[in-house]
Amino acid sequence: MHWRPYKTLFFVLTGLNSFATTFFFNYLLFLFRNQFHFGRKETLALGAVHGLMYLFFSWRGGRLAQRLGYLPTLGLGLSIMLASLAAAGLFPAFAVQVGALMVWTAGMSLTWPALEALVCDGEDERGLPRMVGIYNLTWAGTAAAGYFTGGAIFDYLGLAGLYGVPLAVLVLQISAVAWLMRRTAAASPHAQQDKPADPPPPPPAHAPEAAALAQPVPPETFLKMAWLANPFAYMAINTIVLIIPDLARHFQLTPTQSGIFCSVWFFMRLLAFAVLWKWTAWHYRFRWLAGSYVALVAGFLTLLLAPQLWLVIVAQILFGLATGLIYYSSLFYAMDVGEASQGEHGGLHEAAIGLGICVGPALGAASLYAFPGSSHTGTYAVGLLLLTGLAGLLWLRWRPSRQAHPSRQS
Template identity: 25%
Template sequence: MPREAVRPLRFLYATVFLTSTGFGAATFLLPVFAEELGASYVAFGVIGTVGSAAYMAMTLVSGALLDRFDRVRLYLAFSVLGAATVLLFRIAAGVGDLVVLRGLLGVVSAMFFVTASTLVADASPPGALTRSIGRYNLSWIAGFIAGPFLGGLISDALGFPALFAILAALIAGSVAIIRAGLIPRGKPSDGPARRGFDLTALRGLYAAYLIILPYSVILGIYMAILPGQMRMLGITPSIIGLLLTMTNGVRGLGFLSVERFIDWGERRSLGLASCLMGAALLAVAFSRSTSDFIAPLAMFGLSGGILTPLVQDNIARRSPRHALGTAMGVHESVYGVGMCVGPVVGGAVAEAFQPATLYLGLAALALLILPLSRGLQGAAAHE
């Protein structure tokens, strides 16, 4: 890869890591914080759904903005808003406060992740796109590994208000890197003339978006309900953080091997991910202790580590550069749809029946990815 292309990408990876550490800790440990404030399964679902609904709406808005305005300066503005939002969690005093703040976190998360993925795809030479996307995914998953683990330790030792202040400071570090390393160079925002929101860029991408939908429902429940459920089972915040860290670490191994999975075959790899995910959720249904959760969460992490970069790479390769914001915005919006529906329905099912019933249903949903992957089209040249 040319040296002039590597430098802005390295700055991007650093900012993605720092901000993802902040967002990852806040998102994954929020159900634990909510449980300490008296939240029920239904409240877990409402909090998660509000955040995902805001995320879903803002991904489309962000995508349209990125195809019309300077992408790096938008990235800077969105990161500033992210730091401010995480800092506001320090003043939360009840479940109602968390609902509002989770909505704000959904807004800034959507802005950040759509912009970051678009910038990486835009800055990468076509021949190195798969590698660049893999490193981008490693950057944010590294943050999601460090965030919950360190966040669990910090919240145990200092409390949640101190944790949110530290997380906001990390995201502020990302803001400094963007301002110092990306804005002066004008890269990677320079590029083709912007054309605005271009729906024609979505042709041929519908199968990829459909594959994301069942996974996003499952992911929404994993993020919004499972940590709180583990807390109700008597598992401490630090151990919950460690389990989430382990899951994301295994997920990162999948990201690291994305080129091998693409060579093995996209459909075959997605079939493997579907089966692993179904088996993992079946095991979660009967997990009651820390040791029970280890193997199924590792399997779930690996399945997501296979699916996420494969679908993202397919979308990036089949999208023209001028419409990358639109394509990536819709990609993240589909995640928002599933993560909006999943927590509220999942919370209601867990409350009305029992958590085991919820995860048995999710195991069946995971297997739906297998037939959906049959419609995935091969990657086209990046225009």
């Protein structure tokens, strides 16, 4: 199927998905804090199970998208999310809320690999970086908007806003997917969904961009380093996201104020995506990836240990820029070096994110349950884990390579 006429709509679907999922998950944590008296360890434990669900279903979602088709998989994921939110909105009991969150996570996990594949499918070597850049700006910008405005929505509309806004977005998304499936089926009634009706001859083997060949490190090693760094970045991200309701209580911030003061890193990540899309000198430069990782650790520890709100804001600036480069590296090197299909790429990329979402909060929660005397025990434990990721990056960079560098093959 030729997707180009529908690319704009795919970006709209991506933006709606990012806005609604960011708003719902982050402010559901405030609901658990207020209604079910969750503290740090309970919230981190919940986040770890959420991450485990995301890890498994996003990995499966990438494969399902290749077999079932991108649009059917997207529609299935959105429908699962809609059903779970409807149940959660009707039945406020604790067990229903937790169960609905897990089902919602499973559905959401199917949507992102399909969206990434729809955006990137059919693009040549010039079009693919452009699509990746627009995709990153779209989801990061709407995620920032979702967090920034979500506190006010939660404050003024309460449960009606928490469930009503994402339900309304899901209805729009499912309607758009149904329309797309009708249009694409009518355009190629005898073609297999999501497959070209008359496939072109196989393209020449893809080679990484010229910058990769000027480095002493093989491009495949940069892909491994980025795929190592990104899960660690999400360990830090999700630990912070889960602790923000407790930080808000410490600094006496309402959800509206939390949306304003704790969304800085979202906007810094968006800024990083905009710069990295147009400025490509960071490609295949180890110092940029390593420097971003060091900034990630510094920003993480400062943000969660800061005694004053202004330090939290400064730490978010550093943290957002660092996570932007690490995430962009993972996606860019996968597309420039990797050889899997678009759907499998998306599934593997999201599964790596799920690994980080699970492991960081799990370690933080376990540390707090084992050593309940200090509220910062989990922060120190995750910080030490992040340092092992830095050691892994350094090992990958300077280990003896067993592969011949492409520039030296002749």
